[in-house]
Amino acid sequence: MKAIVTKDLVKKFEDVEAVKGINLEIEEGELFGLLGPNGAGKTTTISMLCTILKPTSGLASVFGHDVKKEPSTVRGMIGIVFQEPSLDDNLTGKENLDFHGRLYKVPRNEIAERISDVLELVELADKADVIVKKYSGGMKRRLEIARGLLHHPKVLFLDEPTLGLDPQTRLHIWEYIEKLNREKKITMILTTHYMDEADQLCDRIAIVDHGKIVAMDTPDNLKRDVGGDVVIMTVPNGSEQLKTTLEQLEFVKSTQLVDGTLRLSVDKSETAIPVFLDVARQEGIAVPSISLHEPTLEDIFIKYTGREIRAQEAAGGFAGHGPGRR
Amino acid sequence: MPNGRMEFMGDIYSIWLREMIRYVRARSRVVTSLITPLLWLIIFGTGFSNSLSFGAGGTTNYINFLAPGILGMTVLFTSMFSGMSVMFDKEFGFLKEILVAPVSRTSIVVGKALGGTTQAAIQGILILGLSYFIGVRISGTLGLAAALVLILVTMFFIGMGFVGLGISIATRLENIEGFQVIMNLLVLPIFFLSGAFFPVTSLPNWMKALVDINPLAYGVDALRYAVTGLHTYALMTDLAVVIGFFVLMTVVGSILFRNVR
Ligand SMILES: Nc1ncnc2c1ncn2[C@@H]1O[C@H](COP(=O)(O)OP(=O)(O)O)[C@@H](O)[C@H]1O
Numbered sequence A: 001m002k003a004i005v006t007k008d009l010v011k012k013f014e015d016v017e018a019v020k021g022i023n024l025e026i027e028e029g030e031l032f033g034l035l036g037p038n039g040a041g042k043t044t045t046i047s048m049l050c051t052i053l054k055p056t057s058g059l060a061s062v063f064g065h066d067v068k069k070e071p072s073t074v075r076g077m078i079g080i081v082f083q084e085p086s087l088d089d090n091l092t093g094k095e096n097l098d099f100h101g102r103l104y105k106v107p108r109n110e111i112a113e114r115i116s117d118v119l120e121l122v123e124l125a126d127k128a129d130v131i132v133k134k135y136s137g138g139m140k141r142r143l144e145i146a147r148g149l150l151h152h153p154k155v156l157f158l159d160e161p162t163l164g165l166d167p168q169t170r171l172h173i174w175e176y177i178e179k180l181n182r183e184k185k186i187t188m189i190l191t192t193h194y195m196d197e198a199d200q201l202c203d204r205i206a207i208v209d210h211g212k213i214v215a216m217d218t219p220d221n222l223k224r225d226v227g228g229d230v231v232i233m234t235v236p237n238g239s240e241q242l243k244t245t246l247e248q249l250e251f252v253k254s255t256q257l258v259d260g261t262l263r264l265s266v267d268k269s270e271t272a273i274p275v276f277l278d279v280a281r282q283e284g285i286a287v288p289s290i291s292l293h294e295p296t297l298e299d300i301f302i303k304y305t306g307r308e309i310r311a312q313e314a315a316g317g318f319a320g321h322g323p324g325r326r
Numbered sequence B: 001m002p003n004g005r006m007e008f009m010g011d012i013y014s015i016w017l018r019e020m021i022r023y024v025r026a027r028s029r030v031v032t033s034l035i036t037p038l039l040w041l042i043i044f045g046t047g048f049s050n051s052l053s054f055g056a057g058g059t060t061n062y063i064n065f066l067a068p069g070i071l072g073m074t075v076l077f078t079s080m081f082s083g084m085s086v087m088f089d090k091e092f093g094f095l096k097e098i099l100v101a102p103v104s105r106t107s108i109v110v111g112k113a114l115g116g117t118t119q120a121a122i123q124g125i126l127i128l129g130l131s132y133f134i135g136v137r138i139s140g141t142l143g144l145a146a147a148l149v150l151i152l153v154t155m156f157f158i159g160m161g162f163v164g165l166g167i168s169i170a171t172r173l174e175n176i177e178g179f180q181v182i183m184n185l186l187v188l189p190i191f192f193l194s195g196a197f198f199p200v201t202s203l204p205n206w207m208k209a210l211v212d213i214n215p216l217a218y219g220v221d222a223l224r225y226a227v228t229g230l231h232t233y234a235l236m237t238d239l240a241v242v243i244g245f246f247v248l249m250t251v252v253g254s255i256l257f258r259n260v261r
């Protein structure tokens, strides 16, 4: 049986259609990623899957249980780490977990052991009796992950699990996520707008943009899809002519010009760079930097949307008022 | 389905327990919220005691008249605050943790209401105990035990009712700023028009009408009957109104809470 199935899932808010028909089939045990920029509709999709929001239309089910018709059954099977903080700051770490255990009917004779297990896992055992108010951002995040696991959910949702954390804590959390998926066989659905996170962790990725899935496959297949290597040139404004000229070259498969950065996916990467520089010189265009790299998920995102994820990040997200992490 | 009922009771207990842990932890707030009503009682009670007395032959002095009003006030403020703490849960994200859990919305509302009411009752009992030292005596026609039972029962129902009202309002408010507005424009008038300070029998008609639709007036009336033997409405009317208020607010709170996000 599939862990998650959605069929033409749609969510409309008063003024925006946040999710515009998403179809997913996620296998049991899979670590599945929803990758997309701010405002793409990732949180909205997850909120419908975990019964916080009601779908406007379409179907969504968790292990065959419809989220609209059997919300309590679904709630009993899932765990979720929300994008925004959701701990009680006035309770200790242990009390937060104990409360969670009660709500999820974890047998009382097992609760102490489970709490110490999950705290061990996220290395917070020594902070169990400290009030959460005194935790750092990374500690809170780890506690939330521990809490999501306490009741042994069949599916764990992780909404931007490493948003706003320092690199070291991010690596740590990645390790936990991989370990849990591997050892406990928990199906995981993770959302992120970090390319490297999706690439590193996920078995399969759906790239989401404007409420739609624009591509879905394993990271390797997605990258293969771009093909060859990618050359990135920094170019001055008004370099459209250069783009057009280079496009004609036989070994250039596709080109994208975004904000002064020209990306070309190429077959013969060794010879490509000298040729590109020659062409640029002939057109009188100075190229301050040029580099060659293997395709990343960023290239795939650009291929399907014509935009960079990062550029939208810097501009504060093109959706404008997407909820941020406080 | 006894299993379902067991779970329902368990969920209520879980929600109640969290409220109580938070209450015990917020000790300084607890102490402050004891001091304010006691100051009212001492200052107003003593200030007016010599010039005002009530009852047949003026047997009840003002401090005894005021004490049940102050009890009512304590229950009102504690339970409204507790109900509206749903706003803080919303603001700080914790509400999502509760909403996504496999618990019924009704058990959340009832658990919260019981938590708030327990706090209100504790505050009330502490105030009643402390007020002994400033001369307040339970001297009604009921015996001491019956009076205490009536006080507890009344505090319970108005507590539950006002937590329910607080939750209902909290589900409708978009942001935390509304909190102050509600406190000033709704809670204070409920308090002032409850007969906590003055007898309501000789009020002008328009004001008396406002008192008559105020559930707290009936709660204060029952408390005053227990403490002093004085009353405006029949005891049965008082109890019917506070119980009706409790049922109504629990139902309304549960319905509104179902749609909260
Ligand atoms: N409660 C809401 N009311 C109105 N619009 C919303 C609400 N939640 C999200 N949106 C909008 O829906 C879109 C998708 O948001 P979201 O699912 O949070 O995106 P993501 O998680 O991918 O950043 C955005 O345009 C956002 O502003």
Ligand SMILES: [Mg+2]
Residues within 6 Å of the ligand: A039, A042, A043, A044, A083, A159, A160
């Ligand atoms: Mg999001």
